Amino acid sequence: MSTAKSSSSTLLKSINQQKVLFLIFSEGPISRVELAQRTGLSHQTVANIAGRLLEEHAITETQLSSSEAGGIGRKRVPLSIHASYFHMIGIEIAAKSIRGSVYNLKGEQRARAVERTERYEDEEHLLLLLHGVIGELLQTMPDEHKVKGIGISVKGLVDSRTGCLLRTPGLGWQRIPLKDLLEDKHGLPVYLENDVNLLAVNENMKGTLRDSMNNVTLMFDYGIGGAIVLDKKLITGSTFVAGEFGHYKGFHGADALECFCGGQGCLTTLASISGLAHNTAHTLDSLKADLAGGKPEVVELAGKILESASAAIANVITILNPDRILLCGRILDMLGSERRAALTVSILRNIPQTCRGLTFDYLEQLPDGTELAAGIVLKHAFEVSFDTLSL
Ligand SMILES: [Zn+2]
CATH class of the missing domain: 1.10.10.10 (Winged helix-like DNA-binding domain superfamily/Winged helix DNA-binding domain)
Known part of the structure; x- marks a missing residue:
């Protein structure tokens, strides 16, 4: 032959x-x-x-x-x-922590590790914490239990094709070739993805959005993230910024505060946990307590957040014409079910009649980010590389 x-x-x-x-x-x-x-x-x-x-x-x-x-x-x-044929490591890079877990093929968590910090000082500091978490997880795995790779979910922007971090919480815009750096150090394949994109892909494959062809996932949390799926394909844009709803201009007049992006009145300045901490004296917990107590200025602030979120989401629907909108995140949790119901009523009032057939879903319980990240390793493990094709 x-x-x-x-x-x-x-x-x-x-x-x-x-x-x-x-x-x-x-x-x-x-x-x-x-x-x-x-x-x-x-x-x-x-x-x-x-x-x-x-x-x-x-x-x-x-x-x-x-x-x-x-x-x-x-x-x-x-x-x-x-179940132990091979294992996957899933890592979640958040604003103040790096969490990691090892999963077997039945999705059972075999080990956990975490590093916490008030902020990442620089690239070296981020890498040091990451190496610490990955090293600790690898130490728990006996040699015969193969680790197939490392999946990383980032609460920031990533170029998933090259494995580069584009914007990391606390470090801002800085291109960090994380995939190459981690592969060199640990000798395992590394895959990166944005956290909301990962969530949207998971929900489209086997969750709330499995019956939807065109949908938008919006997370109002520490920051604001979005993921667009059209014809069942994730849209990332030419430079991976598609779905960055946090910088939609949602606040006007005296409420148009300066944003870290250089713009003014971005949604994230008041409708995210980090924005509230930066621009007001509120934490999520204090806001929730004051809202429950009916404190007038906080009720007014909640109203402004809902109004700007409503305008942003109505415009997104008018442009993309999705059949589903998936909402989630601790800001929406904090606002409570009645205000969330009012939000959808307000959105429906603001969109063209022809778009009103869509449905809204709300995810109260988010899947574990490390599990979603480990899922990227699984996806790659079952793919045959066609690079080796030499017919
Ligand atoms: Zn901005």
Whole structure:
């Protein structure tokens, strides 16, 4: 066999193996017969692949009870993924902490580590904390438990294609080649993504937005983040800034405060936790308590936040015509369900009639950011690299 033919047959084997492994992972326990039906591969090919995966301890044969096994041939024995075949590290870089976790293939958390700081002093400080968290997590993993890679969720802007941080909370606009720096240090593949993009992708795949084709996710939290999905594709824009709703000009007149971006009246100046801390004397907790107590100036402030958020979201809907809007974040939690209901009424009043068929969802419980980050490793682990294609 020529070298070209041999490498193409190896690649085909690898693609078929990935297909089978992914089905066992996502839908297992599953029998060889069903695997052959689902993949279109021959029974013999599936049997060979299953044999190899069993030898590698990637999968296990699930024991059938005696009643289930009665009269059923050996090939009906269901196959399951081996939870410890490999592990993923998920990291969340937030404004005042770096949290990390190790997950196995069943999504079980095997270890945790955290570093806290009031602020990142500079790039070196950020890296030092990151290395600390990753090092601590790797130490907990015995050698035989492979770690497949490191996924990182960033509450900031990232270029996920090159793995560069573009803006980090507290460090501002600064291009940091985080993927390269971490891969050099730890010898594992590293993937980066913005936290709201990760949340939106997760919700579009298997959560609240799974039935939606066009949607916008907006998070009002420490900062304000957004993710746009059109025709089920995440829109990142030409320089990864698409969905940066925090800098929509939402406040006017005396309320148009200066923003760290250089503009004035940006939503984030008063409708985010960091903006409130910077521009008012309020923390999230004090605001919540004063709002519950009906303090007039705080009720007025909440009204302004809702008004500007309503205008921003109404404009986004008019431009993008989504079928769903997913809202979340601690600012909206703090405002409470009645004010959130008033927000959607106000938005609906401000958008064209033809856009009003959309629905609003509210996520009270956000998935763990480290788990979403670990999910990027999983996605890459089940993809066959076509770079090696030499047909
Ligand atoms: Zn701004």
